[in-house]
């Protein structure tokens with residue numbers, strides 16, 4: 001990680017912004033007292049893009065100047081000289097600005113500062129006093145009885161080393177982990193190269209700080225305009241280490257759609273066999289599904305309306321407590337219950353002799369006479385490493401796989417296109433009783449009531465997730481210190497119904513001059529109409545479940561109380577009008593993507609896709625894409641099982657080729 005050094009002026013500006021968002025009060029420390037500005041700098045330093053650092057520095061250099069404050073309508077004053085209330089108004093003028101770049105800057109600062117405010121412990125290492133105002137317990141710390149780590153990654157090779165193997169696999173997540181197991185079981189010599197570190201039970205302290213800064217990807221964390229937060233794992237096992245263990249098979253109508261895209265195998269027994277193998281290896285079951293308070297509200301609302309609700313299939317075993325620990329599932333499972341690829345496929349791969357390299361970032365694929373012959377990588381210590389191979393599997397996730405292939409010179413017109421994000425927003429219900437939404441089975445129930453809104457399989461899925469601050473803060477509006485703390489203090493009685501959109505019209509991954517991915521994405525008119533139906537549907541479920549107050553994830557606080565204003569129908573109609581007035585675009589509605597897919601899609605011809613039906617790129621022989629990038633379209637269900645099945649089927653084809 002490179003250092004990010006701010007000048008004294010820039011540091012002062014950042015501290016004033018953080019302290020405006022989170023000043024001291026009511027016995028709670030200010031952002032600077034907690035060390036938030038330093039933590040924000042450390043977050044930005046994880047981003048390898050020079051532009052990200054430059055933009056932050058430029059903004060902070062200009063921030064505390066009278067001309068800038070004047071330009072946003074707050075008189076000829078320096079920001080730091082304004083009283084708190086006027087500084088809040090100045091920040092809100094960025095939040096509500098008609099200029100997208102200003103909204104993006106506000107959202108980036110808001111999320112960075114608030115995430116760290118709620119994630120950091122006190123400076124002396126004791127519990128952050130703000131947690132007590134929520135009733136939120138301090139993180140439990142690493143488990144005392146964690147088993148020793150089962151995998152033995154290679155020691156960092158000396159600079160200039162060249163390793164030889166049959167297949168070099170780049171990335172060790174859902175796709176790469178499965179490919180490693182299948183290929184090494186076929187007797188091939190496999191090296192898995194993973195940019196992140198190896199973390200397992202003994203490292204999972206249940207704290208948001210460690211997870212956010214070590215297990216999750218540091219870049220890109222949002223689309224170019226901050227419109228959609230991009231959330232991905234970046235460690236051995238990739239997203240499967242931090243994901244929520246929901247394990248749906250690919251729905252039949254999605255398989256048919258994918259087959260119609262020129263990949264008939266998706267409706268064949270071949271793909272069916274891969275799905276079966278994945279579900280069996282992950283131990284997917286519906287036996288560990290005790291509904292949390294959140295899911296009980298979802299069920300109550302859905303049943304009262306006569307809507308669909310069902311149990312999630314999950315890849316956990318009997319160690320899952322479905323209680324306090326399970327709510328921290330996204331920070332790494334402290335109980336060893338989640339069957340990530342670290343616990344399953346990568347173990348199988350290592351048992352069959354696969355070698356694992358961690359902390360090693362692949363920079364490009366070595367292409368000789370039109371065929372992939374290995375990769376060039378950089379180790380954690382900065383040394384160059386070459387891995388020579390008969391074939392290369394790109395499995396870096398749907399942002400980094402297209403970036404790697406573009407860096408390596410591939411020019412297929414579909415590479416980077418058709419990016420799907422399953423954008424998700426949250427509709428919050430505040431109830432009269434304490435619900436402690438950060439506890440209980442991470443995801444136990446879902447509703448498919450609106451999965452098919454136009455008869456072609458596209459719509460939304462309703463799910464809940466445990467709401468620790470890092471999952472609440474990004475969706476909450478911030479209008480003032482007082483309003484923020486009111487929402488946070490009500491968190492223990494609040495529940496979010498997630499609206500997860502099956503997006504038909506996607507975005508794009510490009511590669512910057514620095515070689516890093518840049519993401520452009522905007523919801524199309526049709527996708528937005530589905531999202532709006534979903535927001536209304538989630539609000540209706542909250543009403544039916546008895547919520548006292550309901551609010552959306554807009555940049556303004558848009559809320560209603562179903563029991564007032566002429567009844568729930570009228571109040572909801574007014575609520576939706578207010579949501580429309582606030583807007584659905586970037587910086588107006590908060591969206592996050594946990595499912596990043598489709599940016600090197602598979603299809604029947606090079607004219608319509610980046611990857612052939614077997615997973616090999618059309619452009620370069622022996623270069624395969626076996627991760628979420630290869631999806632022909634969004635599956636509309638949480639994707640890990642489908643990604644693993646795509647990798648399983650593709651890796652079998654690759655093994656047959658190399659045999």
Ligand SMILES: Cc1cc2nc3c(=O)[nH]c(=O)nc-3n(C[C@H](O)[C@H](O)[C@H](O)COP(=O)(O)OP(=O)(O)OC[C@H]3O[C@@H](n4cnc5c(N)ncnc54)[C@H](O)[C@@H]3O)c2cc1C
Pocket residue numbers: 170171172173174175176193194195196231232233234235236237238239240242243244245246247248330360361362363395396397398400401404594595596626627628629637638639640641643
């Ligand atoms: C918080 C969260 C919750 C989720 N919950 C669920 C769920 O409940 N159910 C579900 O089905 N799905 C869930 N998902 C989604 C699912 O985990 C992902 O879709 C899946 O892991 C993606 O698989 P992948 O192989 O495409 O990429 P990833 O699993 O993201 O793996 C890619 C790996 O490549 C590495 N990498 C990137 N670039 C390089 C490089 N240049 N060199 C070397 N290594 C590189 C990365 O560090 C990463 O480890 C969740 C995701 C998140 C983040």
